[in-house]
Amino acid sequence: MQPHPGGEPFAPHTAHCRNHPGRQGIGVCVRCRAVICLECTTRIAGINHCTQCLEAAGDRVRVARQAGVPQRAVEILSLVPLAVLAAAVAVAAFYALAFGMAMWQAASPGGLTSGS
Numbered sequence: 001m002q003p004h005p006g007g008e009p010f011a012p013h014t015a016h017c018r019n020h021p022g023r024q025g026i027g028v029c030v031r032c033r034a035v036i037c038l039e040c041t042t043r044i045a046g047i048n049h050c051t052q053c054l055e056a057a058g059d060r061v062r063v064a065r066q067a068g069v070p071q072r073a074v075e076i077l078s079l080v081p082l083a084v085l086a087a088a089v090a091v092a093a094f095y096a097l098a099f100g101m102a103m104w105q106a107a108s109p110g111g112l113t114s115g116s
């Protein structure tokens with residue numbers, strides 16, 4: 001039994017959502033085969049996935065990307081920690097350099113800081 005890539009033919013009026021008994025189902029989850037309504041359906045590459053299976057998958061970034069979240073938003077989310085880390089390293093390097101310069105000047109007799 002090979003499932004159709006786009007979901008098998010489905011008659012909406014024949015079943016209700018697994019999570020919302022009062023709502024008509026609009027599709028079948030490709031993984032658990034549960035009938036799901038529009039709210040519970042996430043279409044990934046034209047294939048229906050229920051919320052439970054998406055949560056079970058656990059890969060939220062990949063799910064968000066495949067669900068249609070702009071690639072740039074996902075990249076920004078993944079790059080923010082790197083940007084913060086880079087800024088922290090830059091600040092630390094700046095202070096280390098300034099401290100080194102101050103120590104070098106203080107250790108130099110008749111250096112730049114003393115004018116006679």
Ligand SMILES: [Zn+2]
Pocket residue numbers: 029030031032033034049050051052053054
């Ligand atoms: Zn499912």
Ligand SMILES: [Zn+2]
Pocket residue numbers: 017018019020023036037038039040
């Ligand atoms: Zn539902």
